[in-house]
Amino acid sequence: MSSNKNYPKSFSHIGITVPDIHKAVKFYSEILGWYVIMQPSKVKKETDTAIGQMCIDVFGNDWEEFEIAHLSTSDGIGIELFSFPFGIKKAPDFNPFNTGLFHFCIQDPDIETLVTKIVAAGGKQRMPIRAYYPDNKPYKMCYVEDPFGIVFEIYTHSYELTYSSGAYL
Numbered sequence: 349m350s351s352n353k354n355y356p357k358s359f360s361h362i363g364i365t366v367p368d369i370h371k372a373v374k375f376y377s378e379i380l381g382w383y384v385i386m387q388p389s390k391v392k393k394e395t396d397t398a399i400g401q402m403c404i405d406v407f408g409n410d411w412e413e414f415e416i417a418h419l420s421t422s423d424g425i426g427i428e429l430f431s432f433p434f435g436i437k438k439a440p441d442f443n444p445f446n447t448g449l450f451h452f453c454i455q456d457p458d459i460e461t462l463v464t465k466i467v468a469a470g471g472k473q474r475m476p477i478r479a480y481y482p483d484n485k486p487y488k489m490c491y492v493e494d495p496f497g498i499v500f501e502i503y504t505h506s507y508e509l510t511y512s513s514g515a516y517l
Contacts, residue, residue, distance in 0.1 A: 361426025362452055366496050367438070369415045369431035375495055376419055379462075379469050380454060382427055386418035421454070439497025451491070453501040459488050462502060470495035480510060 366372035369388045376382045392413045394400035403411075411432065419427040444450045456462045463473050474491040481487055488504040503510060 359425055361428050363428040363430060364498060365430045365432065365435070366498075367431065368496075369417055369429055372429050372431070372494075372496065373417050373419070375469055375471075376427060376429070379465050379471075380421075382419040382421055384417065385420050385426075386416075388415045388417040388429075388431075390414070391416055439493075439499075442499055451499045451501050453503055453507070455503045455506060457504050459490060459502050459504050463490055463492060466492050466494070472497075474499065 364372075373384060373388060377384050390413050391399055391403055393404060393409070393411055395404065403414075411434070414433065415431040417429045419429065421427065459477055463477065467473055472493040474493060477488050477490040479486070479488050486504065487510050489510075490502050491499060492502060493499050
């Protein structure tokens, strides 16, 4: 039986390519508190394993092996880290005007402490911490970078709370 009703799909995970998987696992687990659910492991190009064949399907044949690790946020969103032995080892230039993934966002009510920890761990604060409703509600946000130059955002409150009242009105 098919249904024509459209419903919101849940978010499962995001994949991030990093230059050093061990440093990335350390940063994301120690600074952001994400759970390591699979330590860094090697994946080889081979057709006789399910993961090997899946990766050939996704990446094609121009690779031999790479490292992968899996983490999880407190609400069960997966973070899939990849590290390839080839490729450019720096983040792409920040250009939110081009089509593509612009950033991801995490939530922490203690935004000031988290931003300080990110900077102390080699990341960067891209802007001052800003309030959406400076005179009415304590909702804050800030853009930062991890030590590898990957841009992400921090909110103090949920997405639904932040925007349900019309943050720009």
